[in-house]
Amino acid sequence: MDRLHGFDSLAVHAGQDFDPTTGAVIPPVHFSSTYAQDGIGGLRGGYEYGRSGNPTRTALQEQLAAIEGGAHALSFASGLAAEDALLRAVLRPGDEVLLGNDVYGGTYRLIARVLGPWGVTVRVVDMTDTAAVAAALEERPARILWVETPSNPLLKVSDIAELARLGHAAGSLVVVDNTFASPALQQPIRHGADVVVHSVTKYLGGHSDVVGGALVFRDDTVFDETAFLQYAVGAVSGPLDAWLTTRGIKTLAVRMQRHSENALAVASFLAADDRVSAVHYPGLATHPQHELASRQMSSFGGIVSLELEDAATARRFVESTRLFQLAESLGGVESLVNYPDAMTHASVRGTELAVPETLVRLSVGIESADDLVTDLAAALDVL
The missing domain is CATH 3.40.640.10 (Type I PLP-dependent aspartate aminotransferase-like (Major domain))
Structure with missing residues (x-):
């Protein structure tokens, strides 16, 4: 090699x-x-x-x-x-x-x-x-x-x-x-x-x-x-x-390209919605380290986090998606939605690493981007 x-x-x-x-x-x-x-x-x-x-x-x-x-x-x-x-x-x-x-x-x-x-x-x-x-x-x-x-x-x-x-x-x-x-x-x-x-x-x-x-x-x-x-x-x-x-x-290279493309589409959609309080994604120009990410990474990956009005709203949102399945882990070809405070990050509650109760984490898969956006829009509509 x-x-x-x-x-x-x-x-x-x-x-x-x-x-x-x-x-x-x-x-x-x-x-x-x-x-x-x-x-x-x-x-x-x-x-x-x-x-x-x-x-x-x-x-x-x-x-x-x-x-x-x-x-x-x-x-x-x-x-x-x-x-x-x-x-x-x-x-x-x-x-x-x-x-x-x-x-x-x-x-x-x-x-x-x-x-x-x-x-x-x-x-x-x-x-x-x-x-x-x-x-x-x-x-x-x-x-x-x-x-x-x-x-x-x-x-x-x-x-x-x-x-x-x-x-x-x-x-x-x-x-x-x-x-x-x-x-x-x-x-x-x-x-x-x-x-x-x-x-x-x-x-x-x-x-x-x-x-x-x-x-x-x-x-x-x-x-x-x-x-x-x-x-x-x-x-x-x-x-x-x-x-x-x-x-x-x-197949990592081609998958990461699609994950990144879809995640940017999802992040851009969420950033334009007034019901979303904040969107965390390095590919957005509004991200505080966007310039650094652009230099250090060849693209921005498939994870997007968002914040909603309060904990109850965040919980209701993650239980309302359909294409995004409610599950822990990330990085698979299928899209997942996670509520970190009670799932992946429950072990750091009460510590300096505690995550906001308003936070939702999305693992954006390789499905059609339009379908992913439609699913998230439907979940936001029921809030």
Whole structure:
């Protein structure tokens, strides 16, 4: 794959050599839990046991590293399993994570409630305010600077290059959650990030039929320690999950183009409706970080958040759509609507990361844009 440079080509071909035995264009799925050895320690291709390695998982990891522009990648059973392995590889009691004030609630819960009792602390800062980040790092160093951009669910966009500069100057490992943008639209390693995190359940898988997570590493820094935990703790992706993710990645570029086009149409419609109090979407010129997003991303993704008059109205709205299905998660080809305060972000109620009760999050799918707008208009009409 060294001769391939285009993202679309890498997404289709990286790690996907045809089967040398049969010539099958699609590599087989390897379901075996164990591998015959040529004498004690004589491993074929380095494989001995399914937890330590699987050819289908290896292919996915090669594919992930290629599309993110990294040196290595690791595939896990979920996004939180990936985050947990990285955090435990890097952190020790007394270490601190500097976290954005608008991130996925599960990330905060993992750090504060799971790792907190082991002596890990977390501070929260607005990652879009680089002066505030610089001041926080000057006040007290952080072992990890954790960036999520665009953020979940308010779609804030953070300056990866500047945060990487600040983090590295303070001795921090700079981690970027790239789930919302996907590598089709944004590649944080090219902007200075050390590690990229993905919930592959979302856009990488893309079809709401697989749960998984991934880490992509700029270089060897913390890779070996994290790979050891992948093996020793064992939260690896199974072969079918790895294969489904690989299949999803092959169409990632074209899907993200359609997601972005539809999301812009939806956001523009909502922004023009007086019944909507606010619309959060980086593709709108009114978004506070629109210019940054235009420079840092090739397009703006498929997530749109909106705010309505009050909590009761927001709840009624999410229960009134039809084409937008009421469900958690995001990034599939079908459109979903979510009420973060009581669903994806319930775990951060009462914290600095609490989301507005008036907020609704839309995962805009690849259906006909006119149908999506019609569905949202009908839901607004019943308010």
